[in-house]
Each structure stands twice: as C-alpha cells, then as structure tokens.
Amino acid sequence: MRGYDFEEERVKQEVLRIGAKRVLLQLPEGLKPEGPRLAKVVEKTGAVTIVSADPCYGACDLAIKEAEGLGVDLIIHYGHSKLLKYEPVPTIYVEARAVLSVIDVVEKALPLLKGWRRIGLATTVQHVQALDSVRETLVRAEKTVVVGDAGRLEYPGQVIGCNYSNVKSIVKDVDAFLYVGGGRFHALGVALSTMKPTVVADPYSCEVFSVDDEAEKATRQRWRSLKVAQKVKTFGVLVGLKPGQRRLDQALRLKLKLERKGKVACLFAINEVVPEALSEFPTVGAYVNTACPRLSIEDAQRFDVPVLSKNEVLVMLGEMSWEEFCRKGLFES
Amino acid sequence: MRGYDFEEERVKQEVLRIGAKRVLLQLPEGLKPEGPRLAKVVEKTGAVTIVSADPCYGACDLAIKEAEGLGVDLIIHYGHSKLLKYEPVPTIYVEARAVLSVIDVVEKALPLLKGWRRIGLATTVQHVQALDSVRETLVRAEKTVVVGDAGRLEYPGQVIGCNYSNVKSIVKDVDAFLYVGGGRFHALGVALSTMKPTVVADPYSCEVFSVDDEAEKATRQRWRSLKVAQKVKTFGVLVGLKPGQRRLDQALRLKLKLERKGKVACLFAINEVVPEALSEFPTVGAYVNTACPRLSIEDAQRFDVPVLSKNEVLVMLGEMSWEEFCRKGLFES
Numbered sequence: 001m002r003g004y005d006f007e008e009e010r011v012k013q014e015v016l017r018i019g020a021k022r023v024l025l026q027l028p029e030g031l032k033p034e035g036p037r038l039a040k041v042v043e044k045t046g047a048v049t050i051v052s053a054d055p056c057y058g059a060c061d062l063a064i065k066e067a068e069g070l071g072v073d074l075i076i077h078y079g080h081s082k083l084l085k086y087e088p089v090p091t092i093y094v095e096a097r098a099v100l101s102v103i104d105v106v107e108k109a110l111p112l113l114k115g116w117r118r119i120g121l122a123t124t125v126q127h128v129q130a131l132d133s134v135r136e137t138l139v140r141a142e143k144t145v146v147v148g149d150a151g152r153l154e155y156p157g158q159v160i161g162c163n164y165s166n167v168k169s170i171v172k173d174v175d176a177f178l179y180v181g182g183g184r185f186h187a188l189g190v191a192l193s194t195m196k197p198t199v200v201a202d203p204y205s206c207e208v209f210s211v212d213d214e215a216e217k218a219t220r221q222r223w224r225s226l227k228v229a230q231k232v233k234t235f236g237v238l239v240g241l242k243p244g245q246r247r248l249d250q251a252l253r254l255k256l257k258l259e260r261k262g263k264v265a266c267l268f269a270i271n272e273v274v275p276e277a278l279s280e281f282p283t284v285g286a287y288v289n290t291a292c293p294r295l296s297i298e299d300a301q302r303f304d305v306p307v308l309s310k311n312e313v314l315v316m317l318g319e320m321s322w323e324e325f326c327r328k329g330l331f332e333s
Numbered sequence: 334m335r336g337y338d339f340e341e342e343r344v345k346q347e348v349l350r351i352g353a354k355r356v357l358l359q360l361p362e363g364l365k366p367e368g369p370r371l372a373k374v375v376e377k378t379g380a381v382t383i384v385s386a387d388p389c390y391g392a393c394d395l396a397i398k399e400a401e402g403l404g405v406d407l408i409i410h411y412g413h414s415k416l417l418k419y420e421p422v423p424t425i426y427v428e429a430r431a432v433l434s435v436i437d438v439v440e441k442a443l444p445l446l447k448g449w450r451r452i453g454l455a456t457t458v459q460h461v462q463a464l465d466s467v468r469e470t471l472v473r474a475e476k477t478v479v480v481g482d483a484g485r486l487e488y489p490g491q492v493i494g495c496n497y498s499n500v501k502s503i504v505k506d507v508d509a510f511l512y513v514g515g516g517r518f519h520a521l522g523v524a525l526s527t528m529k530p531t532v533v534a535d536p537y538s539c540e541v542f543s544v545d546d547e548a549e550k551a552t553r554q555r556w557r558s559l560k561v562a563q564k565v566k567t568f569g570v571l572v573g574l575k576p577g578q579r580r581l582d583q584a585l586r587l588k589l590k591l592e593r594k595g596k597v598a599c600l601f602a603i604n605e606v607v608p609e610a611l612s613e614f615p616t617v618g619a620y621v622n623t624a625c626p627r628l629s630i631e632d633a634q635r636f637d638v639p640v641l642s643k644n645e646v647l648v649m650l651g652e653m654s655w656e657e658f659c660r661k662g663l664f665e666s
Contacts, residue, residue: 024602032613036567036599048585050572053603053610065398066574066602070581234369239383241399248403252381266369269357269399270386271604277386280365 003204004096004126006034008041011076014092015045020074026052026063028079031096042076055272057292058161059083060244062091081125081154084244098126102180102203106137109178109201109208116175116197118144121157122167122190123180127203128155134180146170159186161294162331164193171196184211185298191215192297193329218297222330225296225306226316232285232306234264236278240291241271247290254288254313261317275302288313293331336537337429337459339367341374344409347425348378353407359385359396361412364429375409388605390625391494392416393577395424414458414487417577431459435513435536439470442511442534442541449508449530451477454490455500455523456513460536461488467513479503492519494627495664497526504529517544518631524548525630526662551630555663558629558639559649565618565639567597569611573624574604580623587621587646594650608635621646626664 015023023042027035035051042049050070052063059080067075067089075091082093113119119138121131135145149156150165157166159179167177167190176197179187182204188211191198198211229235235258239251251267258265266284270277273295278287286306289296296307311328314320348356356375360368368384375382383403385396392413400408400422408424415426446452452471454464468478482489483498490499492512500510500523509530512520515537521544524531531544562568568591572584584600591598599617603610606628611620619639622629629640644661647653 029613033615035601035614036569036597036616039599040597048600050600050602051614053569053571053601053613054574054605055610063602065402066604069398069574069579070572070602236369236386238386239403241387241402246402264369264373266372267381267383268368268386269383269396269403271399272387277388280362280386281369281384282366283369 003098003100004031005099006038006078006096007094008038011038011042011092011094012045015042015047015074018074018090020045020047020090022048022050022070022072023074023076024050024052024063024067024070024072026056026075026077028056028058031079034078038078047074058244059093060162060292061242062087062244064089064243079126080160081158083160095125097129098203100203102127102130102201103133103137105201105203105206105208106134106178106180108206109199110138110141112199112208112210113138113141113143113176113178117142118146118174118176120146120148120167120170120174120177120194120196121180122159122164122177122186123157124160124186125155125158126182127180128158130180131157134178138178146173159189161185161189162292164189164329164331167194168329184214187211188214188218188297189294189331192218193331195326195329218300219326219330221300222297222312223322225300225308226312229286229306229308229312230316232263234266234284236266236268236281236284236287238273238287238289238291238307239267239269240273241269242291245291250310251288251290254290254310257313257317257319258288273307275299275304278307279304297330336431336433337364338432339371339411339429340427341371344371344375344425344427345378348375348380348407351407351423353378353380353423355381355383355403355405356407356409357383357385357396357400357403357405359389359408359410361389361391364412367411371411380407391577392426393495393625394575395420395577397422397576412459413493414491416493428458430462431536433536435460435463435534436466436470438534438536438539438541439467439511439513441539442532443471443474445532445541445543446471446474446476446509446511450475451479451507451509453479453481453500453503453507453510453527453529454513455492455497455510455519456490457493457519458488458491459515460513461491463513464490467511471511479506492523494518494522495625497522497662497664500527501662517547520544521547521551521630522627522664525551526664528659528662551633552659552663554633555630555645556655558633558641559645562619562639562641562645563649565596567599567617569599569601569614569617569620571606571620571622571624571640572600572602573606574602575624578624583643584621584623587623587643590646590650590652591621606640608632608637611640612637630663
C-alpha cells in the first residue's frame, strides 16, 4: 500500500529496544491488507508476531484484552494517534502519515470555498503535517485560516471519528471548514459537530465536494429516529466493551432516566454494535448507545430500530431542546 | 420462549446467596430473545444486570473478559453445560433443559432406523434427561441401545458443537446413531465424527430425517478445500481469542510446519472467525483455523478461501492420509 509511512525501521528498532518477544499488530480496516507484510518485517527481530484480524475503527479499540489473553508484551497500533490515557500493555502508535501531496487538491477546492472568507481546517492524523502548507495555499487565496486546538487530541486541527473538539473550539471564528483527507466520514463529522458548511479536499481520489446535503439528511434522520423511539416501551441501553467505549455509569444513569419516565430499560454489554447483534432481541424497540457515538449515524439505515445517543435520549425525554442538541453538535458527549 | 426451563427461582436464590451486586447474563443465539425478560428476573434481587449482546455459540466462549471489564461478580451462562476447567469469575450454568417430550418424535423416527439393530444415542444438554425414556422406546422396538461416556463432557450421550467424544467412544459398538434434538448442526457433527448413518428426531419441528447426504457433501467439500489450499503460497494461521478457543502453541507449530514446506505463514488473532474479517487480507490465500473447529464446515460456502483444520493441514502436507483423517473424524483435534 503506497502513500503511507509505516515507519518500518523505527518499529523494528523499538521492538528490539523493548526486547519484545511476542508482538500484536493492530490495523484499522483500510490498512489491514498491509498486516501480513508488516508482520514479516517485525518477525525479523525474532519476535513472534500476530496480526489482529478483528475490526478496529479507532484507538478507543486498542487490543489490550487480546494482548493480555495471548501473553503479548508489545502492541503496535497503526493508523491512529494515542487516545487512551494509559495502556496496561506497552504500545507503539504508528500513525501511518500520508506521503502524498495535498496541495493540488486543496487548490482544486478553492472555488468551492469562494463564498467564505474565514476557513477552519480539519484533517486526520495522516495529514496533520500538511496543514502548514494548506494554510499557506489558502492565505495566498486571501482566506483567513484558523486551526483549532482544544487540547484533547494529539495535534491541532486533528479530528477523529468521535472527537471534533478542535473544530468545535473555533466554530465562532470561521465561516466554513475545509477538511483535507480521504472519504466523507470525518468531513461529515465536522459538519454535524459544527453545523457549518464543510468542503472536502480528498487527496486520494483528487475529488473536492461539499458534505452539507449529507449532513442535513443525517440530521433529519436523527430527528425521525428520536420521534420513533418516543413511542417505544422497551429500551436497550448499550454498554461498550472496548477500552475507550466503556461507560457503564452513563448507561446506568440513562436507564434510570428512562425508567422514571415509565419506560422499561435493559442493559446490554457489546463489543461490536452491529445490526445482527441487536436483532437478536425482538422485544427491544429502541437502543441507547453509550459505546461509539458515530455508529448510530453511519449505520442508521442498517439498523431495524432507532439507536439513540445520550443527548438524543435527553431530547426524547424533554430534558434538552432539539435546538440545544443541534448547537452542541450531534456527537457532544 | 416456552419449552425450556430457565430455573428462575434457583438463579435468584444463587444471586442472593453469592451476594452478587453486578451480574452478566450470557445466552446463545437461540435463547437470546429471553435475555431482557431474564434480566428483569435477576434485577429483582437488587443486582445490576447486564445482558451480553455479543455472539455466543458455546461454553468455550464464556464472557470472562467482558465480566472483568465491567466489574461483574457473577456470570449466568445459559444453554450450555460447563466446559472450562476453571472460571476466574464465579459462574452459574443454567443448562436450559427442554420441558417438551421427545418420545413421539423418537417413535416417528423408528422406520428410519429399521436397517440397523445397534443404535447409539446422542443429544444436547437440553435433552439428556430424556435419554432413559428414548432408550426404553428403542428397546421396545427391539433395538440394542448404546450411550457413550468418554468422560470429557458433563453427561453421557451428550454432544456439543466441537466435541463428539461420547459418540466416538462407541462407534465400534453401533450400526447407526439417533440424534435427539433440534436442527441439523449437532447431528451433522455426529455423522462427520463417526462416519456412521445418523438419523435426527427433532422434537421442536417433529421432523425425522437422515443427515447422511449432508455429511457426504461436507466431506467432499473438505477434500476440495484441501486441494485448493495445496496450491496456495501464503497462509494465515488463526488463533482464537475466546477462553476455550485459544491455541497459540498449536498455531505456532502449524506455522512452522507450513514454513518448512516452503509456504509463507502469518499468525492472526481473532474473536469471531467470520468471512468479512478474513476478506480484509487479500494476500492470504488460505487459512488454518485453530479456534472453533466447526466454523470451516458450517460456513465453508461463505468463505472466499479455504479455511482448514489442523488435521486438514497435516493431510495437505502429506503427514496424514485422507483415510486416517476420515477415520479420526473431521473434528478430532
């Protein structure tokens, strides 16, 4: 897979320095095809090397339990920056920075930004090193550029699937956002968190486009889900099992809130929030998801029943207005 | 769900006796719809009660890590008998015995057994209490009845998805097997482990049928998979992460064997061996599965590439003959 820096030399040196005898490689879906090749690189150090084949969508999902179960003494986690405060198993993060230029596609995006002067930048860890040159390109086009840093992620301007604190921190200072990176997923997150016009400059496909229609559609879909859930009697409250998705206390509080309003609520523990798992419980008419906040939005069409976020439950129960919910952004936890 | 004994009173008393404050309920797919109702029963003791929504296909998959992650002090595992030698979290097994009679359907199965005199009995834990009356029914029909007990499962005559030691222990003493229970899955296991004619008496559907054609088809399919794998260069060796499916040493030995024959082999750790997970690694042409031995057979059609068992690898590498492999039974580990 060209286009990413897998830091093979650093990885080998770190494995040797730590003296790891058994190593677990964890890659997100997009980088997984590289797993077997990278395992052969690490094997050269003499360490037994195992590739995790389970789904991984973020650093919230660090394979700690898996590593412990296999007696692994080092995890190498690719494609995400550090998220957990503490790793019980030594962990190296290989951020898989992109090695391709983004400037051409950013220039191509300029016409889409012509209505706005103050532009906020957002990107994934793969492109944080390119933000300075993106800024210069925009300044030359007479834009004012703002890069947010709320201090909760590793890099200024960085966004991850469930955390848009950096763009939210500058929402009042910008007219629109430019997201530099692949695909629609993170850009949609920017739009839904900020309710600002959001343009994508995708250096992989060399395409530029707005996600505003998609964001509006997703917002309407959340409203519909919430209205359907309002009429439901029995709720399931999902507690994630992944290290960065485990919020039992929040789940207990939401269960109590639902019960006080006359609903029946049952707690469910779950690793992967997938439609097939939820469809095993036909008596449950709607779910409240305290695990990964993106799931309900990305996969809404795939679920047979509403899957609400914490704040959506509050709106449903009349404890938060729809306007406040939208102002906080659809992911605010 | 009628037809099963969920032992609700015993469960409540045990929760109170143990003084559990946080309880995790784990049910196999077929019983999962009962989860929310059973949670409400356990909640009456005052314990916080959580239902596991992740897939569960056997007691090999006891939710120990999940329980530890959630600070649970008692697991209630439904639908299977005890399998692990030791549970790090206190565990109650509720075997979910069937409360329906099997005699009518066993009588209906008699014509299918008419060619054979010596009949071996097999069933799941749901019906072990019915084996005495099944025996009587067959004896009245002038059959000699044999119930095996190899000492590796909880009850004589019992089979589970991956362990047919009880029927294998009597394979020389019988002409055919009668499996009493629901569906084709366990009966197919009996046929593939013993290579004996196997008749099903299903008390749920009241149907009686042979699984011999299906077993022959599955055996031929295994042969084809093995032949396809022989030409593959790069293998993935799967290590299960579930408590009763973790065989890293076996995986390491198989990797070495493959490498000695000039193959490239890479270790993969995996919770759920599903086609979507394996399809993330397009450079891998075949897998060796040391996790759940049934998966390759049940789901063979769903996988894009061959997924071989340990013994199938030995046949492929010329270290075991096909005849010996069949004689040992397709699940012999």
